[in-house]
Amino acid sequence: MTMGELASRAGVTASLISKVELGQRDMSEETAKSVAASLDYPADVFTWKEPVYGFGSSSFYHRKQQSLPQKKLRQIQAFVNFQRIRTKRLSAALDLDFSFTIPSLSVDDYGSPEEIARAVRAAWRVPIGPIQNLTEWIEAAGGFVVAQEFDTAKINAISVWPPGEHPFFVINTLLPACNLRFSLAHELGHLVMHDVPEPGQEQEADRFAAEFLMPAVEIKPQLRDMNLRLAARLKPVWRTSMGALIRRARDLELITDRQHTSLRVQLSQNGWTKQEPVSIPHEAPNLIPEIVRVHHVEHGYSASDLADMVGLHTPEWLETYEPRGLRAV
Ligand SMILES: [Zn+2]
Incomplete structure (x- = not known):
């Protein structure tokens, strides 16, 4: 308005x-x-007195494909802040216990974003091989994830981690699941590695994401003789896009820059740079629905109590937090 x-x-x-x-x-x-x-x-x-965080502030990262108009950015910023504050209010009264945390590690200490990706995998005891459900791992580390369909495909994911709060991620479900997994891993990389914005952080976050989702040692033997058919076959295994698998093959020096360019051209000729052939199901966040369930079942709160708690009228609460008749009470 x-x-x-x-x-x-x-x-x-x-x-x-x-x-x-x-x-x-x-x-x-x-x-x-x-x-x-x-x-x-x-x-x-x-x-409400809660602080509001904006794009470009040190604790607010966003991954976008192209520049967005100011008005759209303001809307998204408002959405992210409202969701963050509501989640904070919903979880404040609960004694949340997580298996591990999202650590803060610096590239200066570890040497490279890849080393940090391996350190986080080790700290979380992620099994060897592809990460089946990245959202589940982030939630187990105390990160909140909100899946929302924006009316623009120009923004993939946003993360914010204000002091004293839980890490908070928003993903745009308008985009394919494999792209979102990479974006979510990229955002995780920012939260682990970066405090203050500095040049070069986008590449570092991409390198973190690539190693976190496709560890070099494990994926290298599978990426030899890269071609489109192989990329399509590996996509449901690693749950990353064919484009990301092809780029990984180049970054691990299994194909030359020229071969890489030629594969990108083939992707594009098939119309696959816009929409790839094999699709991966979206990952559904569980932590916030679980908190809502606990409030209903264990605390006996009604939908209208919870709507009050987060500053919504009941119909919008139900539409946002308890869609499709998932109501517990
Ligand atoms: Zn970024």
């Missing part, structure tokens, strides 16, 4: 909304109620 739309719905001036947003003026209780009603949110949401 633009400022003008909101102002006319709420029966106030756009200048008032603007000044309130800038913190230059307060709203009367009556105006606040009318603005909240126009936005279809409970009024107390507007008194």
